[in-house]
Amino acid sequence: MPLLVIGSVAFDSVKTPYGAADEVLGGSATYCAVAASYFTNVRMVAVVGTDFGEASMGLLRARRIDVSGIEVREGRTFRWSGEYSDDLNERRTLATHLNVFESFQPRLSPEDANVPNLFLGNIDPDLQSQVLRRTRPRLSACDTMNFWIEGKNEALKRLLAEVDGLIINDSEARLLAGELNTVVAARRLLSLGLRFLVIKRGEYGAALFSEGRYFAVPAYPVERPVDPTGAGDSFAGGFMGYLARSGETGGRGLREAMIYGSVLASFCVEDFSLRRLGALTPGEIDGRAGELRDFLSVDGPSSGRP
């Protein structure tokens, strides 16, 4: 079943100890949609500037993503630039130019009102709520960041009472909950009305809190990470894409989706932009998912690494 992804599309300039990339395709909606495109039909609602160009649009179309909801507005596309520490765990933003994204208003088509699966990338929580109320999907999840946690806390909490799930970074989960302990923070966030909460922990994997259950998936151990940009959004895309395809959104489905989130994030970090994430085979994805299941298995036969 289709997945609608709302969020940012950007040109990123990134420097890591393993190289640099200049003005490459990025943004939360881009990474999420491309990751999800391996599982289901994906439609993006986003905004770009007149500088976006056919080459970039072609990268999305190559993944059979419906780009008709990407509005092209007069002006420049969102730009972000940053650099990472030697161990890739710290990142420093060098510049953020929101450009046309600053006044982004998601434009939904009439068919979007019936979309069964929705991912609300990190945008103004009032806009996230608007989209959610206009679509009423079977399954919805959102992301957010410290800017909205601090600046639009009430709006964000209203959103969390309506959305099914929140997929969020560890540090932002703690900030949002106002609590340093992850377990207590998780309970507090769930009490706002969420059915599930995914806390992303970068190289340490991710944890799922849902309906009284806890599940932890490790990050797939990548030997040559190049650029972590977009890994969290790729996790969300793999996670939501799997749930959209399987239609199973109970505990078993959520746990299986965690595996695919981790797998897609692991491919994302292996190169800049979509260079690796955009060129996967189903066999590569299933292979890594099988390995990850083995990494979790106390009993079963384990394959593989390192």
Add this chain to the structure above:
Amino acid sequence: MPLLVIGSVAFDSVKTPYGAADEVLGGSATYCAVAASYFTNVRMVAVVGTDFGEASMGLLRARRIDVSGIEVREGRTFRWSGEYSDDLNERRTLATHLNVFESFQPRLSPEDANVPNLFLGNIDPDLQSQVLRRTRPRLSACDTMNFWIEGKNEALKRLLAEVDGLIINDSEARLLAGELNTVVAARRLLSLGLRFLVIKRGEYGAALFSEGRYFAVPAYPVERPVDPTGAGDSFAGGFMGYLARSGETGGRGLREAMIYGSVLASFCVEDFSLRRLGALTPGEIDGRAGELRDFLSVDGPSSGRP
């Protein structure tokens, strides 16, 4: 089968956001031995000063630990003091007084030569090697720290060629391997002759690398951590204790041992010193181990938390 534990015994003064404890029983051998004592007979070889006293010795004896290998020497017992950050992830050492531990020479008894299981806590790697050569156990593992990695690198590498396993913190594993990527670091360390490598990641759990396999166990999600001091040593104790009891040191046994390591570490952090770790029931340990297995299970019924 019995486990011999060599390492430090100390009086710790610790301040955390949840309280403070002054001159309480600590040290790597203490935490490791007490954690292991729930699984098997444990003998400690360590040194304390004449200030150690019967009350402290009684805490070890209460766990039926054989303390006859703890030498009492003229002088003061090792003292350490430190404080932790609000999220307990950073720790700052305020003072270290090695006292009698500075000239520690493990004194083995004739029976120690036949001990089947050995844990070499963090001491001079030359001493660790000496003990290993004089005991030739069925199963051996060691820990180490940056002080020895930087100061006695060659001796440490000779030890790693002889010992079965290394149980080490994430940052120290990277330092020892001279490699920032954990997977590459793990492969490099295994190539020194280790049969297994456990990388401890604090609140993110631990990872096992062994014989081409990878296994990750999450930390048990503790709601009210009080003091992380000794958690890594308690992990080693739970891990080695389980292996000593089960006698199964293949992949399945190592993975099961990871669960018990994580369980014992989780109890350790719930209070200062041995207040929680020293007063567990088998039911509490097995209960948490069952929960952790559930947290790893994609398919199975999950119980419980948060």
